[in-house]
Amino acid sequence: MRSAFNEELLEIARKDERIFMVLADIGYGEIEPFAEAFPDRFYNCGVAEQNMTGVACGLAMEGKVSITYSIANFPTLRCLEQIRNDVCYHNQNVKIVIIGGGLAYGALGVSHHSTEDISIMRALPDMVVCCPADIKEARAATHAMIAHEGPFYYRCGYKQEPDVHAGVIDFQLGKAIQARDGADVTLIGTGTVTFRALQAAELLAAEGISARVVSMHTVKPIDREAIIAAAEETGGIVTVEEHTVCGGLGSAVAEVVAEAGLGIPFRMIGIPDTYVHIVGTHEWLLDYYGFSPEGIAATVREAL
Amino acid sequence: MDGEKLEQYRNLATRIRAHCLRMTHRGMSGHLGSMFSMADMLAVLYTSILKVDAKNPEWPDRDRFILSKGHGGAAVFAVLAEKGFFPMEWLDTYYLDDGKLSGHISHHVPGVEFSTGSLGHGLPVAVGMALAARKDDKHHRIFCMMSDGDCNEGSTWEALMFAAQHNLDNITVIVDYNRVQALGKMADVIEMEPFAPKLELFGWAVREIDGHDCEQVEDTLSELPFEPGKPSWVLARTVKCKGVSWLEDTVGSHYGCVNDEELARALAELGVS
Ligand SMILES: Cc1ncc(C[n+]2csc(CCOP(=O)(O)OP(=O)(O)O)c2C)c(N)n1
Ligand SMILES: [Mg+2]
Numbered sequence: 188m189r190s191a192f193n194e195e196l197l198e199i200a201r202k203d204e205r206i207f208m209v210l211a212d213i214g215y216g217e218i219e220p221f222a223e224a225f226p227d228r229f230y231n232c233g234v235a236e237q238n239m240t241g242v243a244c245g246l247a248m249e250g251k252v253s254i255t256y257s258i259a260n261f262p263t264l265r266c267l268e269q270i271r272n273d274v275c276y277h278n279q280n281v282k283i284v285i286i287g288g289g290l291a292y293g294a295l296g297v298s299h300h301s302t303e304d305i306s307i308m309r310a311l312p313d314m315v316v317c318c319p320a321d322i323k324e325a326r327a328a329t330h331a332m333i334a335h336e337g338p339f340y341y342r343c344g345y346k347q348e349p350d351v352h353a354g355v356i357d358f359q360l361g362k363a364i365q366a367r368d369g370a371d372v373t374l375i376g377t378g379t380v381t382f383r384a385l386q387a388a389e390l391l392a393a394e395g396i397s398a399r400v401v402s403m404h405t406v407k408p409i410d411r412e413a414i415i416a417a418a419e420e421t422g423g424i425v426t427v428e429e430h431t432v433c434g435g436l437g438s439a440v441a442e443v444v445a446e447a448g449l450g451i452p453f454r455m456i457g458i459p460d461t462y463v464h465i466v467g468t469h470e471w472l473l474d475y476y477g478f479s480p481e482g483i484a485a486t487v488r489e490a491l
Numbered sequence: 492m493d494g495e496k497l498e499q500y501r502n503l504a505t506r507i508r509a510h511c512l513r514m515t516h517r518g519m520s521g522h523l524g525s526m527f528s529m530a531d532m533l534a535v536l537y538t539s540i541l542k543v544d545a546k547n548p549e550w551p552d553r554d555r556f557i558l559s560k561g562h563g564g565a566a567v568f569a570v571l572a573e574k575g576f577f578p579m580e581w582l583d584t585y586y587l588d589d590g591k592l593s594g595h596i597s598h599h600v601p602g603v604e605f606s607t608g609s610l611g612h613g614l615p616v617a618v619g620m621a622l623a624a625r626k627d628d629k630h631h632r633i634f635c636m637m638s639d640g641d642c643n644e645g646s647t648w649e650a651l652m653f654a655a656q657h658n659l660d661n662i663t664v665i666v667d668y669n670r671v672q673a674l675g676k677m678a679d680v681i682e683m684e685p686f687a688p689k690l691e692l693f694g695w696a697v698r699e700i701d702g703h704d705c706e707q708v709e710d711t712l713s714e715l716p717f718e719p720g721k722p723s724w725v726l727a728r729t730v731k732c733k734g735v736s737w738l739e740d741t742v743g744s745h746y747g748c749v750n751d752e753e754l755a756r757a758l759a760e761l762g763v764s
Contacts, residue, residue, distance in 0.1 A: 212640060212673045212680060215746060231674050233643035233681035234610045265609060294518065294586040296593035298561065298608025464599055466590040 188325045188344035188379070189286045193217045195329035196254065200225060203333065205252045209243040211236045213257040213286075236261050240269035240281070247279035252333060256284040259292060259301040263308060263340070275311045275338050282332050283308075288318060288342035288378055289429030290458075290476075293469040297462045301342070305377070306434025308340040309407045315360060316407040318342040318378035321351040324404050327358030335360060344379040351381050351402055361405045363413035369399035372452075372487055373417035373424050377403045377436045380429040380478055387483035398487060406436050414443045423452035425487050429473070432457035454490040456483060492706045496539075500705035503534040503573060508734050509763045510569035510582055515748035518586025520594050524732035524744030525563035528702075529636060529667045532727060533570045535708040542631065545575040548601045554631050555620050557605045559613020560638035560667065564596030567603065576602035611644025613637060614664065618650045621662040621722075632715065633662045640672050643681050648693075651722070655694025660716035663723040664695075667702065669731035673745055687726055695724040702727030736760060 197220055200206040208221055212234045222229040232239040236257065243253035255262045262283050263270065274281040285301055292299035308316050315335060319325040325343060332339045351366050358364065366381070367388055374384040381402050388398040399421050401413055417424055424444065426437040437455030444453060458476055467475065477486065511526040537543070541554045558567050565585060572579045577591075577600065584590035592600060595608030607613055617635035624631055641647055654662055668686075670677040677683060687697045696717035700707045708727070717723045732744035735757045749757055758764065 210674070212643070212675075215674055215742070218674075231680050234640035234672070235643045235645060235681070237645055261609065265611075292594075294520065294590065294594050296561075296595040296597055296608055297606065298595050464593070464597060466584075466586070466593045467588040471588040 188319065188322050188346065188348050189217055191322045191325050192284065192329055192343050193221065195326050197221050197224065199330065199333050200228070203252070205250065206333070207243070207246050207251050207253045209239050209246065209253050209255055211239040211257050211261060213261065218256070236265040237269050240266040241273055243281045244269065244273040244277065244279050247281050248277065252280045252282065254282045254284055256286070258286045259299045260304065263301070263304050267307065270338070271311055275313050278313050278337050280336060282339045282341060284341045284343055286343050287345040289380065290463060290472045291345050291469050293472055294466050296466070297464055300463055302431050302458050302463065303433070304342065305406055305428065305430045305436060306438065309434065309439065311338070313338055314407065315339045315405065317360070317405050319344070319404050320376065320378060320381040320402040321348055323350060323352055323356050324358060324364070324402065327356065328404065331358060331360050342378055348379045349382050351385055358404070361408045361410055363410040364402045364404065365399065366402055367398070367400040369397040370421055371397045371423070372491060373399040373401055373421045374427055374483070374487065375401045375403050375414070375417065375424060375436070375440055376427040377406055378429055380427055380473065383473070383478050383480055384427045384483055386480035387487065390480050390484045391487060396487065396491070403436060403440070406439055409439045409443065411443050414440055415447055415449070418444055418447070418449040418451050423490055425454045425456060425483070425490055427456045427478070427483060429478070430457055431460060433460055452490045454486050456486050492709065497705055500531070500534045500538060503538060503570070504531045504705070505761050505763060506573055507533060507566055507569045508761055509758060510572070511565050512749060512754060512757050514565050514569070514582055514585040516754045517583070519748055520586045521746045521748060522562045522565070523735070523748055524671065524738060524741070525560060525638070526566035527732045527734050528669045528729045529563060530566055530734070531703045531705055532636070532665060532667070532708050533566055535705050535712065536634070537570045537574055539709055540712045541634065543602065545602065548576055552629065552631050555604050555617070555633045557607070557613045557617045557633070557635045558596050559607050559610065559635055559641045561595040561607030564594070565592070567596055568592050568600065571600070571602040610638065610640045611646040613641065614647050615650040617662055618654045618659065621654065621659045622657065624661055625659065634665065635662070636665050636667060638667050639670060639677050639683070642666060642683055651690070651693055651695065654722040658720045659722050660718070660720055663712070663715055663725065665725045665727055667729050668726050669729040671731040671740060671742055671745065675742060690724050694721060696721040697724045697726060699726045699728065702729035703733055734761060
């Protein structure tokens with residue numbers, strides 16, 4: 188997905204001279220084409236994320252569109268106040284891109300697990316929070332991000348993630364995309380883990396449970412209509428996010444459900460309120476924390 | 492220094508490197524260059540400098556060693572296993588599913604003081620420990636091993652100003668100064684030179700050494716603090732991935748691991764079969 192992101196960004200930058208990449212010593216093997224094509228719009232600040240974000244904001248203040256880019260928590264938590272006070276409060280065109288959301292960096296350990304980013308970024312006024320589910324969404328989201336005026340958080344996968352959507356997608360910020368229809372329950376996912384929700388829906392179909400699967404690629408602003416429709420038409424919701432259950436997608440969906448007064452079966456699948464210090468690959472950790480298709484299906488059964 | 496001691500350091504450094512080669516090869520993980528760059532210094536530190544006890548890793552009067560460049564953690568795991576802090580077999584589980592050892596250094600491992608992985612966190616914490624030691628009238632020392640990238644971070648500069656302000660002469664920084672970062676050579680990212688004079692102006696006592704010369708490392712670290720009332724800073728010139736000829740001083744050595752054929756070749760270069 189990160190390659191797809193970089194390809195799209197490069198294409199956009201060829202036509203849009205406002206685009207700057209402001210990095211903090213990360214991007215090896217991915218950002219070189221941009222650096223070579225636009226040496227005067229590419230800056231490596233060194234391992235200095237606060238400065239990276241401030242510089243990006245200064246450029247944006249003068250009419251540029253800045254992309255900050257690094258892995259996991261470095262362009263978010265390592266410079267959170269620069270994001271809040273400088274970028275968001277001044278409503279600037281800074282696009283924060285992380286590579287490897289959730290547990291993507293697996294065995295690298297806790298410092299490299301981005302597991303609170305959605306809730307923290309979601310709490311900032313004027314920030315858009317976007318977690319593409321597959322490469323099609325990632326490509327479309329890159330264009331949507333640049334077209335959007337203002338702060339933007341883009342949580343990018345870092346592998347060759349499988350497609351969640353068959354065929355062409357209609358990607359609009361704040362509009363969820365249905366990957367599969369169903370009548371008994373809705374699985375709402377965000378980010379690349381949504382693929383596992385789709386696999387779970389297949390398992391459930393085999394036992395006669397018809398599950399709708401929705402990609403909530405934009406966690407903020409969230410698609411209220413899709414959530415209310417899911418509740419009314421399928422009668423139950425299970426959220427799936429590669430992120431702590433504190434304050435992320437599940438919480439955002441629950442806010443909508445509760446405010447709408449919809450008393451429906453509801454479960455949140457996420458990482459429990461803990462640091463993942465057990466050691467393992469991305470896929471292994473996901474299975475361990477209940478994101479296997481079987482694990483998701485079991486939670487759905489329990490909810491119904 | 493007697494030849495026997497030097498031989499001891501060299502052998503341990505070689506074993507650390509061999510472990511790191513096998514660990515990163517098995518788990519197909521990165522950062523080999525970071526590990527090889529500081530292997531000689533770790534051999535000296537854990538043999539002669541750090542007062543630590545493998546049988547009692549929580550001994551209150553131990554010297555504290557913080558690896559701020561947590562991505563090189565495998566090398567510390569290797570030296571800790573060699574020194575008996577935990578079973579050697581744990582190394583075989585590095586980076587693997589349900590393994591004992593993660594890619595970055597972790598305080599869940601006996602002998603490891605502090606978890607890092609995000610650069611620029613080590614020094615402020617080390618400074619806090621140094622402050623506590625002085626307040627409690629303790630005589631253990633605090634060591635912090637940092638990288639070029641660590642020195643880019645503002646937090647490092649905030650901490651080093653604070654340490655000088657408070658005359659913390661119980662703290663020693665060692666910079667693994669290989670001048671290679673993650674996206675390029677230091678000269679092309681943020682040039683730190685003239686580095687030693689900068690640090691001196693900031694109130695630190697600085698020595699510049701060859702970080703692969705075990706004798707020089709031992710001599711230097713045996714003379715702490717360099718100046719009473721000042722924190723000590725060792726600028727250790729190193730070569731990234733020192734010991735694997737075709738990877739030395741390359742940015743690429745920060746990433747991939749060696750394949751089967753390269754593993755054999757690299758072990759042969761180390762003189763390990
Ligand atoms: C705050 C932060 N930003 C980015 C990274 C990603 N990263 C890991 S190592 C590294 C730089 C590696 O070079 P250096 O610091 O010189 O370490 P060494 O050469 O000793 O391996 C970077 C940017 C990080 N670990 N922490
Ligand atoms: Mg370096």
